[in-house]
Amino acid sequence: MWKIAIVDDERQVLQGMKRAIPWEQLGAEWVGEALNGADGLDVVRQTEPDIVITDIYMPAMNGIDMIEQLRKDGYDGKVIIFSGYSDFEHARQALRFNVSDYVSKPISVPTLKTILTKVIGELTEEEESRQKQGEMERKLSLYEPFIEKEWVRSAVVGTLDSSYREAGRLPEPYRYWTNFSHVTIGIDLVRDARVSEFSLSDWNLFRFAIRNIACEVARKMFSSVEYTELHSTRAVLMVHPRPEEPAELLDKKLHELGVKLINAIKCYLKLVVRVGIGGVKRQWLQIPESTEEAFRAIELRAGRRDPAYALYAYQEDEDDYAFADNLFSVKFYVELASALKASQEAEAKKLVADYMSRLELQKAMTPESVQILASELWGVFTYCLYEAGVLLNDLVPGEQITKELVGLTGPEQLTEWLSDKITLICSSRQWRGNNKHRQVVDYMTGYIHEHYAEDITLAELSEKLYISRNHLSIIFKNITGETFNNYLTRVRIEKARELLLQRTMLVYEVAERVGYKNVPYFSTLFKKITGMNPTDLIK
Template identity: 70%
Template structure:
């Protein structure tokens, strides 16, 4: 209900206004009255009305002086001046004080109603805008950590907006990048039989587990790091060595880190990873080059730096037989994967067309190279869609793809083949109408991984993504293949297992760190998920 205050030095005007205002129609109520500006100022400060109707010429303090004091106080209500004088100077001052209307006495009842209706509508519109701003601010607070992660990912692969390319516009959280050196360590999960058998929900869980292991191991060597997933099997660990660090000491630290990453992932998860090390860069804007080098070292198996370990270092120059465009360029593959996951057909087609155009400029492209490239590109699309819950087996068989690849001899043929496949995938029943759902589930799983230790419920996430709880439950189950609660439990148990294996905490401390105050209940869940009691794991 709107509150209206009236200030006028004529009691007859005050009484008349109170009588003729259609309070019920306006959904308004009387807030107070005063016979001069000074009393009006005090009354308004006390009652905080939504609308003030005031005369200008009054004893003690004029209406304009009163309005000036109110605006200095920060009063944001609507003000209507009702005056027997209509000179230009008063109107100009009223405009300066953001007065909503300036009406001459005497005023008719219809005019008064019209003015009040207009002012109340302005209040409604302003409140709606404010609510939208509050909602947007709330959303930004929720999504800010994820926006920062996306910034790191874009900085690593070279897809940042041009605004950042001069290096002078670092986000506040990453200002320290300007004072450090930088290097990318590429991590690629080996697509062996065990990795290929993982379900979508298991795949997300293992990626989460790998990120935990990598970050905890890396921070013992380099205190400040960032870890960002690219697509399917690949991720980047960004380190920031101190400028002027000894090259020999740094090489030893990187070698030790690479070995520990491979050993820990194999020991805890029974998964194999390859690790590639890019060159150190003095400017953070050169980080994408280090990322490219890290994965090029993996792809080419350029320089194995520890025998029997898939740990490689970029040599710093191209091999004579590798003058062609890189087989697996990180920026290109990342952009293609992102476009496919969100069913952006036109964007995916353009990305592929530009890449094949560059490939066509190279001399001596063999059919084997074209077919190998086609296989890799198909792998990118297959894995990025798989992690989003889209299975291409329903559209294409492996035998079909293998036979079609053998018919490709030229880059132009590869372009046509990829274009046709992208169109079929993006227009399939699986993709249509579900891209937004996948984005919602991506946000949910990421949020779970960030906040698993909190008292997290589906209702909480429902409020954050503005989807009803029941509908959100169905969406999550359809995309991941399991319920929200089951997925949350498995994330917590995975983190608990990691903490228990470190043998630095007691069982009840681990339980608290993953969100459980009831230790027996935690132990029951842990055995149900892992097959053993927490105490058995740490013996």
């Protein structure tokens, strides 16, 4: 309910206005009155109304002085002046103190209602804006670790928004990067028979274990490290040596780190990994270059550091790097995986088309390179869907893919083949409505029906289900056909309709019962969904 206080030295006017205001219709309530500006100050300070209606000429303190003092006190509510004096000077003074309206007495009831409706509409918009801002701040706080993790991944692969590339845009935890050099170490898990049989829970557990081992090993050699997972079986470990560290000593440390990573993961997890070391970069904006170099070294098996270990290092003079620079793009793989996870069919196809166009311009592709790239991208498809609980082998048997790959000899064939597979994935029932997703949505709808009167948010459910907000939003829309907020609104309005038909509660009571404190906003939603005003049901 919006709170309104009235200040006027004419008691008859004051009482008449109290009677004339359609309180329930406006979703408002009277909270206090005063016969002069000095008492008006006390009333406003005690009751904190949303709207103050005041006269100008009053004993003890006039209305303008009262408003000025209220603004100095920090009062930011709406002020409406009703005065028998209508002149430019008073209007000019009122504008200085952010007065919502200035109206000459006498005033008709329809005009009074119109003015209050306008001002309450402004309050409603401001309240919604504050709620959105508060919700955004709460979400940012809730998802700060997730956001930070995504920021690091974007910095590593080169998908950061351009605004972050401006000077001084490094988040607080990473501002130390400007004082260090940077090297990325690519970690690629070998997809042997054991890894291929991992369940989703096993896969998540082993990824967590690899992260812990990699960070523990690296921190014994470098003071600052970051770790981020990429698509499928790949991850990146980033270390930050000091710029003055001798190149030979750093090279030795990086070699030692790579060997320790391979040994530790094999010893503790019985998993085989390949490790690639990217070039040393002085500027943090060059980190994606080091990432690409690390994985190109792995792909080409170039710069092998030790015959006993699958440890490779980037070499600038390697002849095959020029083509590999485009063929094996970590940034492209990550962007494509993200589009598939979000079921963004058009975006995924555009990424593929643009990528293939760039490859064709750079160098003619041989049938062998086409098939290698197709196999690599199918691996990206497989693992990004696997992480979302979908087995791609259920959609397309592995034997069929093997036969199709052999038939791909040119970039145009590859583009068409990938486009067809993207359509198949995004339109499949398994992807749009697999059992896991249905269980998630069943939980969400059940929760809404039980807690519709509370301040439910998608962020809250995201925390309960351990699924990112964006992914949860997509799952809900794919299964139900509508957004989370629309579904919640429909449930609330239906519950409100049931309560109104019982004719035992007033409109504002029903609004509060179903989760709306703002009655005009509730009434607007009710009419939009049902086609009638809530008051029509209680007559």
